[in-house]
Structure formats: structure tokens, C-alpha cells
Amino acid sequence: MKGRLLIVDDDTAHLSMLETLLKSLSYAIECVKDGADAIRQVQKNPYDLVLMDVRMANLGGMEALKEIKHLNPAIPVIIMTAYSSVDKAVEAMRLGADDYLTKPLNFEELKLSIERVTKHLQLSLENNRLKEQLLGEGAFSGIIGTSSAIREVIDTAKIAAPTDANILISGESGTGKELFAKAIHKNSKRKESPLISVNCAALSETLLESELFGHEKGAFTGADKPRAGLFISADKGTIFLDEIGEIPLSMQVKLLRVLQEKEIQKVGSDQVTSIDVRVIVATNKNLEEEVEKGSFRQDLFYRLNVINVKVPPLRDRTDDIPLLAQKFLNRYTKENKKEIKGFTPMAMDALVKYGWPGNVRELENIIERAIILCLGQYICEKDLPSNVLKDYEPENIARHELAGGGKTLNEIESIALIGTLKQTKGNKTEAARILNITRTTLNNKLKRHNLDLDKILPTSP
Numbered sequence: 001m002k003g004r005l006l007i008v009d010d011d012t013a014h015l016s017m018l019e020t021l022l023k024s025l026s027y028a029i030e031c032v033k034d035g036a037d038a039i040r041q042v043q044k045n046p047y048d049l050v051l052m053d054v055r056m057a058n059l060g061g062m063e064a065l066k067e068i069k070h071l072n073p074a075i076p077v078i079i080m081t082a083y084s085s086v087d088k089a090v091e092a093m094r095l096g097a098d099d100y101l102t103k104p105l106n107f108e109e110l111k112l113s114i115e116r117v118t119k120h121l122q123l124s125l126e127n128n129r130l131k132e133q134l135l136g137e138g139a140f141s142g143i144i145g146t147s148s149a150i151r152e153v154i155d156t157a158k159i160a161a162p163t164d165a166n167i168l169i170s171g172e173s174g175t176g177k178e179l180f181a182k183a184i185h186k187n188s189k190r191k192e193s194p195l196i197s198v199n200c201a202a203l204s205e206t207l208l209e210s211e212l213f214g215h216e217k218g219a220f221t222g223a224d225k226p227r228a229g230l231f232i233s234a235d236k237g238t239i240f241l242d243e244i245g246e247i248p249l250s251m252q253v254k255l256l257r258v259l260q261e262k263e264i265q266k267v268g269s270d271q272v273t274s275i276d277v278r279v280i281v282a283t284n285k286n287l288e289e290e291v292e293k294g295s296f297r298q299d300l301f302y303r304l305n306v307i308n309v310k311v312p313p314l315r316d317r318t319d320d321i322p323l324l325a326q327k328f329l330n331r332y333t334k335e336n337k338k339e340i341k342g343f344t345p346m347a348m349d350a351l352v353k354y355g356w357p358g359n360v361r362e363l364e365n366i367i368e369r370a371i372i373l374c375l376g377q378y379i380c381e382k383d384l385p386s387n388v389l390k391d392y393e394p395e396n397i398a399r400h401e402l403a404g405g406g407k408t409l410n411e412i413e414s415i416a417l418i419g420t421l422k423q424t425k426g427n428k429t430e431a432a433r434i435l436n437i438t439r440t441t442l443n444n445k446l447k448r449h450n451l452d453l454d455k456i457l458p459t460s461p
């Protein structure tokens with residue numbers, strides 16, 4: 001069930017049509033026929049949304065709206081009017097309506113409007129899901145995402161974690177490969193022992209060998225002390241070999257031997273030492289292709305690729321972007337001691353539509369940067385770098401936010417003014433910034449629409 005809806009309309013036929021349509025969208029529906037009944041129902045029950053006609057026999061929609069918002073300002077109310085009129089729309093918005101639609105209703109528009117005004121419901125559902133993750137998923141709780149693409153990968157990793165199988169984590173740069181490696185280790189029986197990470201690309205061939213396997217004193221120039229090596233340090237634990245695609249063929253042979261024999265040989269020594277280490281490797285290359293090209297050994301590939309955790313690029317899980325963005329927003333507002341409440345719808349829309357070649361890491365960096373730049377309470381598109389906005393088409397959001405429905409430009413303008421000022425809780429400087437006009441222009445427009453803050457912001461009961 002998506003939520004509990006109250007429909008208020010004195011036209012029985014219209015009422016039952018709405019009931020049928022909205023039930024088909026998995027909402028739980030209750031219906032009443034006048035404003036007074038609506039108020040009584042709202043007093044008794046926790047609704048997620050009220051959908052209300054304006055003209056009704058007994059108590060009309062506007063009066064009921066006022067009373068409902070007085071009882072519970074948090075309930076979203078959508079007003080339906082029989083004909084489009086600026087005055088009614090503006091009055092409804094002033095009284096706290098979250099949207100208004102013109103009859104006959106366009107079903108698609110109604111659906112969008114309901115989805116938009118109940119966004120907070122979806123967010124709290126996500127929050128619940130996140131809490132469940134935190135409670136039930138142990139080490140995987142740090143991996144944010146509810147999209148089916150990421151859930152599938154998390155499931156694979158969860159199954160693989162407690163086994164001792166070698167794991168190959170593949171995925172583009174910044175998709176979270178290291179995060180997965182850490183979660184797998186923490187969810188394994190080796191979690192009390194160390195997880196040692198090695199970036200194979202950062203070391204030359206000789207250095208890599210002595211880092212991994214250790215060396216004897218005098219094994220090469222500069223080796224003035226013996227050294228244990230990282231495989232020994234990781235004994236009973238896990239070694240994470242990042243960028244495995246970068247290791248030279250000669251090292252691949254040595255690594256293969258370690259995996260087969262479960263023993264290592266220090267550089268400059270003829271003794272072997274048994275080790276008990278689980279190996280997780282990661283790469284942003286396509287190792288199968290590297291095998292075909294002859295730059296990666298096939299036998300090593302098979303050894304490593306017992307389980308393949310394929311982390312999808314962010315563009316294939318855009319559903320997760322708002323959640324990730326919110327997480328990074330929380331983290332970096334705290335770190336930078338700023339008070340930023342969220343994102344403007346347009347900024348969020350741009351984030352969701354961008355292609356993210358640098359994946360989650362890029363998103364994280366861009367949000368940190370936006371938080372530093374942002375002067376208001378909401379991150380807006382201006383706080384985002386130009387490459388994110390390059391291919392962005394803001395036209396879509398205008399349609400979603402202000403579903404046309406026969407509204408005049410004048411109406412749309414007044415609704416935008418009211419909506420933005422509500423969002424900024426009356427902060428005119430911030431509202432002007434979001435609307436991309438000067439404060440003076442904003443004030444002039446408010447005057448022309450005969451709007452002022454007292455009328456727009458609901459006074460607390």
C-alpha cells in the first residue's frame with residue numbers, strides 16, 4: 001500500500017471514479033461527501049493525503065482546507081476545481097493547499113500531483129528501509145541504495161562474504177568497489193583479523209613483490225632490514241588487491257603460485273611460509289578482454305574469479321541518486337558546519353539526469369563542492385558545476401511541478417512565487433535565488449499578485 005487517501009467530493013459518480021482509479025495505483029481510499037465529514041475524518045485518522053473538491057453542498061472545500069491545515073499542517077491537500085480561476089488557485093495555495101487541479105481531471109496529471117505532494121512519504125519509506133538495512137544487514141549497511149541493480153549485487157556479496165572464496169570485484173572507477181571489499185571482509189568469519197589493502201597500480205614491479213611477500217636483509221640494494229610483507233600481515237584475515245589489472249605478467253605468475261600453494265616466499269629467501277589469507281581483488285578493467293589480449297593470465301583470472309561482484313555504474317541505478325545525495329548532504333553540511341536543508345527540485349532533477357562518468361565518487365565530490373558554494377538553505381542548480389548542467393533540460397521539471405492543466409502564465413507565476421516562498425519558509429533572498437531573479441523583482445512580482453508573506457505562510461495554530 002502506497003498510502004492512505006481521503007477523497008472529498010459531493011459528486012458521487014466522480015467520487016467512485018476517483019476511488020477506482022486510485023485503488024488501482026495501490027492507495028487505500030476512503031471517501032466522504034462534504035467538508036464537515038472530511039474534517040471529522042481527519043481528526044480521527046492519519047491520512048497521507050486529502051484530495052478535495054471546492055464546491056460542495058454543506059461545508060465547501062476552502063473552509064474545510066483551512067480547518068484541516070489548522071488541525072494538521074503536515075497533511076498534503078490537493079484541491080480540485082470545476083474550472084480554472086486564478087483567484088481560487090491562489091486562495092487555495094494561500095490556505096495551504098499543496099496543489100490544485102482543474103476538472104475534468106487529467107489522470108496522468110493527478111497521478112503526478114499525488115506523487116509530488118506525497119514525496120515525503122516516499123522519503124520516510126526510504127528511511128524505514130534504511131533503518132532495516134542498518135539493523136539487518138550488518139556490514140553492508142554502509143552501502144546506500146535501494147535500486148534493484150544495487151540490491152542484486154549486495155545479495156551476491158552477502159552470500160559470498162562468509163565463504164572463503166576468492167572474489168573479483170569489477171566496476172567502473174568510483175562505483176564503490178573498495179566499499180564492497182570492506183563490507184565483505186566485515187561480514188566474514190575473518191572480521192576480527194586484519195583487512196590489508198594494496199593498490200597494485202601504485203607500486204613498481206620489484207616494490208610490489210617485496211611489499212606483498214616481504215624480503216630478507218640484503219635481498220636488493222636498499223633492503224637493509226628484513227621485512228615481513230603484507231600477505232604475512234594479513235594472515236588469518238583478508239588481502240584486498242586493488243587495480244589487479246595493472247600487475248605485470250611476471251607478478252601474475254607469482255601471485256598464482258601463492259593462490260595455489262597457499263604459501264609465500266620472501267624475496268631473497270628460499271624458505272616458504274604457509275599463509276591463511278583470503279584474496280579479494282578489484283579492477284575497473286574488463287579482465288576477460290585483458291585475457292584475450294594476452295595481458296592477463298587466464299589461469300589467474302579463473303582462480304580469482306570464483307565469485308564476481310559486478311558493481312553497476314551509477315547511471316544504471318539513478319533511483320539511488322536522491323538517497324546518496326541526501327547522505328552526502330548530511331555528511332558534508334555537518335563537516336562544513338553549514339545549515340543546508342536540501343536540494344531544490346531542479347537541482348535534484350539535474351543530479352538524477354546527469355550521466356556520472358565518475359560514479360558515486362563524483363557525486364560525493366560535487367555535493368561537497370555545492371555545499372561549500374551554497375549561500376542559501378537549499379542547493380540549487382547554480383551550485384552545481386557546468387558539466388553537470390551541460391545536457392540538462394529543465395523544461396521537464398516545469399511540467400512536473402506546475403502541471404499545466406489550463407493554467408495561465410500569470411497563474412503559474414503566482415503559484416511559483418507561493419510555492420518557492422513556502423519552500424524557503426519565507427526567506428525572500430533564498431526564494432529570489434531559486435527563481436533566478438533579484439530580490440527587488442521578487443518584491444515587485446509579489447506586489448503585482450497582491451501576495452505577501454502573511455498570506456503565504458500558514459500561521460501556526
Ligand SMILES: Nc1ncnc2c1ncn2[C@@H]1O[C@H](COP(=O)(O)OP(=O)(O)OP(=O)(O)O)[C@@H](O)[C@H]1O
Pocket residue numbers: 142143144145171172173174175176177178179180284324360361364
Ligand atoms: N553505495 C554507496 N553508498 C555510499 N557510499 C558509496 C557508495 N558507493 C560508493 N560510495 C562512496 O564513494 C566513494 C568511492 O567509492 P570506492 O572508493 O569504494 O570506489 P571504487 O570503485 O573503489 O573506486 P576506484 O575504482 O576509483 O578505486 C567512497 O567515498 C565511497 O564511500
Ligand SMILES: [Mg+2]
Pocket residue numbers: 177178242
Ligand atoms: Mg578503489
